[in-house]
Amino acid sequence: xxxxxxxxxxxxxxxxxxxxxxxxxxxxxxxxxxxxxxxxxxxxxxxxxxxxxxxxxxxxxxxxxxxxxxxxxxxxxxxxxxxxxxxxxxxxxxxxxxxxxxxxxxxxxxxxxxxxxxxxxxxxxxxxxxxxxxxxxxxxxxxxxxxxxxxxxxxx
Amino acid sequence: xxxxxxxxxxxxxxxxxxxxxxxxxxxxxxxxxxxxxxxxxxxxxxxxxxxxxxxxxxxxxxxxxxxxxxxxxxxxxxxxxxxxxxxxxxxxxxxxxxxxxxxxxxxxxxxxxxxxxxxxxxxxxxxxxxxxxxxxxxxxxxxxxxxxxxxxxxxxxxxxxxxxxxxxxxxxxxxxxxxxxxxxxxxxxxxxxxxxxxxxxxxxxxxxxxxxxxxxxxxxxxxxxxxxxxxxxxxxxxxxxxxxxxxxxxxxxxxxxxxxxxxxxxxxxxxxxxxxxxxxxxxxxxxxxxxxxxxxxxxxxxxx
Numbered sequence: 235x236x237x238x239x240x241x242x243x244x245x246x247x248x249x250x251x252x253x254x255x256x257x258x259x260x261x262x263x264x265x266x267x268x269x270x271x272x273x274x275x276x277x278x279x280x281x282x283x284x285x286x287x288x289x290x291x292x293x294x295x296x297x298x299x300x301x302x303x304x305x306x307x308x309x310x311x312x313x314x315x316x317x318x319x320x321x322x323x324x325x326x327x328x329x330x331x332x333x334x335x336x337x338x339x340x341x342x343x344x345x346x347x348x349x350x351x352x353x354x355x356x357x358x359x360x361x362x363x364x365x366x367x368x369x370x371x372x373x374x375x376x377x378x379x380x381x382x383x384x385x386x387x388x389x390x
Numbered sequence: 391x392x393x394x395x396x397x398x399x400x401x402x403x404x405x406x407x408x409x410x411x412x413x414x415x416x417x418x419x420x421x422x423x424x425x426x427x428x429x430x431x432x433x434x435x436x437x438x439x440x441x442x443x444x445x446x447x448x449x450x451x452x453x454x455x456x457x458x459x460x461x462x463x464x465x466x467x468x469x470x471x472x473x474x475x476x477x478x479x480x481x482x483x484x485x486x487x488x489x490x491x492x493x494x495x496x497x498x499x500x501x502x503x504x505x506x507x508x509x510x511x512x513x514x515x516x517x518x519x520x521x522x523x524x525x526x527x528x529x530x531x532x533x534x535x536x537x538x539x540x541x542x543x544x545x546x547x548x549x550x551x552x553x554x555x556x557x558x559x560x561x562x563x564x565x566x567x568x569x570x571x572x573x574x575x576x577x578x579x580x581x582x583x584x585x586x587x588x589x590x591x592x593x594x595x596x597x598x599x600x601x602x603x604x605x606x607x608x609x610x611x612x613x614x615x616x617x618x619x620x621x622x623x624x625x626x627x628x629x630x631x632x633x634x635x636x637x638x639x640x641x642x643x644x645x646x647x648x649x650x651x652x653x654x655x656x657x658x659x660x661x662x663x664x665x666x667x668x669x670x671x672x673x674x675x676x677x678x679x680x681x682x683x684x685x686x687x688x689x690x691x692x693x694x
Contacts, residue, residue, distance in 0.1 A: 256529075256557070257582035283550075285557045286640035287582070313550060320628050320647055335547055337673060344545050378547070379674045382466075 235268070237261050241280070244268045252280025255288030255314070262291040263298065272303040279309035279333065279348075289317055296327060306330050312346045316379075319386045329387065337378035338368035344378060345369060351388070359390040391415050391433040392422035398461050402433060405489050409496055419445060426450050431499055433492070436464045436472060436480065443475035452499045454479040456492060461485055463678035470680060473626035476619065478685040482678030483650065487669060490603075491651060495684055504655040504688030505663050507608040512601035519597045525564050525586040531596055532556045535607070542600060544670055551648045555607055555666050556596060558641040563594045563611035566641075567662060575615075605668040616662040618654055618685040625652065625683060651682040657690035 238258025363377035437458035649666035
């Protein structure tokens with residue numbers, strides 16, 4: 235299904251979003267009718283752009299879904315994660331995994347690896363990002379930004 | 391200028407002294423206040439300023455907060471507190487950014503020369519400009535800009551930030567800036583997919599340039615209606631006030647969150663210019679966590 239510039243696929247209680255969440259995402263709320271009542275999982279790894287209007291629609295969607303059951307966000311896109319961390323309302327939303335900007339101090343490679351929250355939860359709650367192997371040289375990569383930009387939602 | 395550390399005083403004195411204006415240095419606010427009059431550009435350690443944020447109520451040509459201890463990056467809570475208190479100039483970053491930013495800011499104030507990204511970019515850097523011919527050109531302009539930025543060798547991360555910044559600044563210029571005779575922002579609720587030829591006061595331009603230190607993006611509208619007095623507090627509040635039930639309001643805070651310096655210039659009723667600077671030399675963590683903020687009022691060309 236196409237919502238503005240966003241592709242949405244519904245597989246049972248699982249929603250997969252890819253593309254842009256922008257001014258054309260006004261019909262994002264229509265997805266409620268395509269999802270079963272109760273708990274849902276949303277995968278946003280394919281989201282490439284979010285602006286302030288798109289964020290407002292995303293907030294509305296997540297808020298409405300949370301009124302019907304638990305919402306778990308999987309593979310949250312980097313662009314969405316940094317913006318959600320600006321907004322306290324998202325604290326408490328279950329995040330299973332997310333992409334973050336990493337930099338390799340050895341070779342300078344920049345990448346957005348996937349962080350699994352169950353694996354790194356204790357560190358994330360302490361606002362510490364784990365080191366991850368660089369896909370190019372194998373050295374330990376560091377989070378390439380301030381932890382607050384990605385981890386405020388996990389703060390203990 | 392007031393700064394408690396002698397070494398920082400020396401650095402700042404050299405910096406501001408480059409304007410060839412007389413510089414007086416003190417180490418506390420009472421001594422500073424005794425010196426300040428409406429001709430003074432007062433430069434204050436941000437930590438000191440935060441102990442008395444209403445300091446800026448005393449008439450001066452400008453009040454500028456600069457990083458505190460060792461001229462390390464200003465702490466984000468202090469930047470936010472000063473923006474909330476209405477400070478028009480808060481420098482967040484350490485040297486050498488501090489030097490470049492402070493000198494440009496002081497000279498803009500001294501000369502009353504408010505507008506143009508040229509003041510932040512080294513001579514020799516080419517400036518690319520786009521003029522939107524229709525409100526629906528926004529997405530194409532943003533896409534072209536992000537593509538051009540990556541094409542000059544900047545990382546995808548910067549391209550992604552540029553997309554968000556340009557999109558929000560253009561949306562602000564296209565839909566929030568226009569006012570009717572009663573001051574009502576009559577385009578705020580206009581559908582964003584509607585065609586609207588942009589002529590006369592509706593013209594919106596975007597320019598960008600990079601000198602491998604900064605990537606600068608400048609967006610101008612011809613309305614000059616941005617309320618510069620309240621915008622610092624809005625930026626400081628950021629997403630804390632985001633509410634799914636309200637219309638807009640998050641655009642400028644989002645652009646601020648994506649950049650390292652956020653510079654507003656307004657000629658009331660004539661022009662609003664927003665310049666954002668991304669530092670492309672350093673890792674984000676080597677800079678201040680909050681972006682610097684500057685708001686200038688000036689005159690531009692002829693009134694419409």
